[in-house]
């Protein structure tokens with residue numbers, strides 16, 4: 001089986017220090033959290049950035065600053081900026097970090113309810129616009145699919161030339177408004193992607209580790225981090241993103257699956273080596 005790629009979603013746009021005091025806002029805190037994850041075996045850092053007061057922003061200069069600090073702390077790591085940003089941001093606001101030409105970025109493949117009155121908007125035209133931009137800039141999209149219909153959308157837009165192969169999916173499971181986080185849901189999604197595609201799974205909250213275990217066994221890849229879950233186990237806050245990554249690496253070791261370092265992850269994903 002291929003080595004396991006662990007992605008750390010260190011910060012997110014919604015989770016706050018009130019949920020876990022280790023959630024990073026400042027540049028130094030982001031570098032600290034990325035390093036804890038990298039040292040524990042993460043080869044991809046999925047990145048949102050904040051102002052120092054915790055406000056989410058897609059500001060290009062802020063991304064540049066945080067990315068530079070992470071590069072120093074985590075030599076060779078793959079940095080994957082979010083183009084999802086936070087609910088309510090415009091398309092062009094969200095796309096700003098693509099101007100830094102990262103190796104990867106997220107591409108959200110559909111609209112969904114996001115709790116209360118919030119709607120995370122990704123119309124077909126938005127997805128086409130983002131897909132075209134990523135092809136032009138040579139950025140590999142991680143196709144964020146919060147439900148089965150979003151996989152279908154991604155496949156349709158791939159056929160129309162808006163998304164290049166080999167496709168890499170991220171099944172985000174357990175969001176209130178998207179697909180659930182049960183094993184049957186996982187099997188439905190992973191059975192819906194084409195041969196030659198890769199996937200990672202991001203389970204929200206209590207779904208994080210069971211779904212990581214499913215991906216480890218299945219030959220897929222796993223995402224953990226404060227964006228998705230702040231607990232190491234029931235009622236126990238993780239002290240760092242690194243603790244969450246360590247737990248996945250331990251699970252992988254139990255199942256005899258080795259963890260990929262960044263260049264091995266690049267080879268698996270079809271990214272140029274550094």
Ligand code: KMH
Pocket residue numbers: 012013014082083084085086087106107108120144
């Ligand atoms: N913060 C969510 C509204 C992504 O990174 O592409 C969107 C999100 C997905 O987190």
Ligand code: ZN
Pocket residue numbers: 009012046048082084227
């Ligand atoms: Zn995200």
